[in-house]
Amino acid sequence: MKTMTEFKPGETLEVTLPPVSRLDLIKYAGASGDFNPIHTIDEEAKKAGLPGIIAHGMWTMGNLGKLFTPFFEEGFIKEYKVRFAGMVFLDDILTLKAELLEASGNDLFFNVKAVKQNDQEVVRGNVHFRRYHAV
Amino acid sequence: MSKEWIGKTSNKVKNTVDRLLVKRFAESIGDLHPIFVDEKYGEKSKYGVNIAPPTFPRVFDYGVLEGVELPMKGLIHGEETYQYERPLLIGEEVYCYTIIQDYYEKKGKSGDMGFVVIKRVGEDAKGEIIFTEIQNVIITEAVRRGINA
Numbered sequence: 001m002k003t004m005t006e007f008k009p010g011e012t013l014e015v016t017l018p019p020v021s022r023l024d025l026i027k028y029a030g031a032s033g034d035f036n037p038i039h040t041i042d043e044e045a046k047k048a049g050l051p052g053i054i055a056h057g058m059w060t061m062g063n064l065g066k067l068f069t070p071f072f073e074e075g076f077i078k079e080y081k082v083r084f085a086g087m088v089f090l091d092d093i094l095t096l097k098a099e100l101l102e103a104s105g106n107d108l109f110f111n112v113k114a115v116k117q118n119d120q121e122v123v124r125g126n127v128h129f130r131r132y133h134a135v
Numbered sequence: 136m137s138k139e140w141i142g143k144t145s146n147k148v149k150n151t152v153d154r155l156l157v158k159r160f161a162e163s164i165g166d167l168h169p170i171f172v173d174e175k176y177g178e179k180s181k182y183g184v185n186i187a188p189p190t191f192p193r194v195f196d197y198g199v200l201e202g203v204e205l206p207m208k209g210l211i212h213g214e215e216t217y218q219y220e221r222p223l224l225i226g227e228e229v230y231c232y233t234i235i236q237d238y239y240e241k242k243g244k245s246g247d248m249g250f251v252v253i254k255r256v257g258e259d260a261k262g263e264i265i266f267t268e269i270q271n272v273i274i275t276e277a278v279r280r281g282i283n284a
Contacts, residue, residue: 031163062164
């Protein structure tokens, strides 16, 4: 595996998730304590005017963050900022992407996004990764 | 929601970065990496202990904002930011509180919308900030009517 030092601007990290399942969202509700029923119960989602249950935005953000987990011995996420741009429904297939924009000493700045099977960007934002040791 | 709530601050609550909660959380985001869940791996890591995923602070209790009643339903989560001084370590105690940082209204296509900026902070026992979360939440007109009713 590459280290953060070896990343060059324009290089990417990418992973595609299995289709979103109800169990994924039930697990996230339980683990996070976010029991808003629009994420787990069809009738409640419909009452809220949605076609079906939607993923917690924070579930998608949490998944997107894992692109950086293999690098936590080298450094840490200093800032992680996202905008929730679209809804994620059951059976959607998300691809998570990070692209290095700029590296300045120990600071690496990435664009990150989660994209659906139809190319819709549902989450987009930035990660500032800080390395522990001088380059 | 009202402008009077800007600046309201909750009580501080002591939370623990619990090993089992971290494991459940990591599993729920499909990230059972040994840096989070394998005790021996954590001991050998540069941290000397396992760490928590960056969005883990979602699970913490941030106290009660007296007099502030955010609706339970109909909120739209617009933006989310985490800023860290260092990763959270398994087993450590974190003192958490929340502040209503801002509230403003804008005219939208489907009526007026309210924007709430909620700040959540986690500090160590000495009062040093470990992380700050900024959450931007949108309240749609239908919901706002419900609150004011």
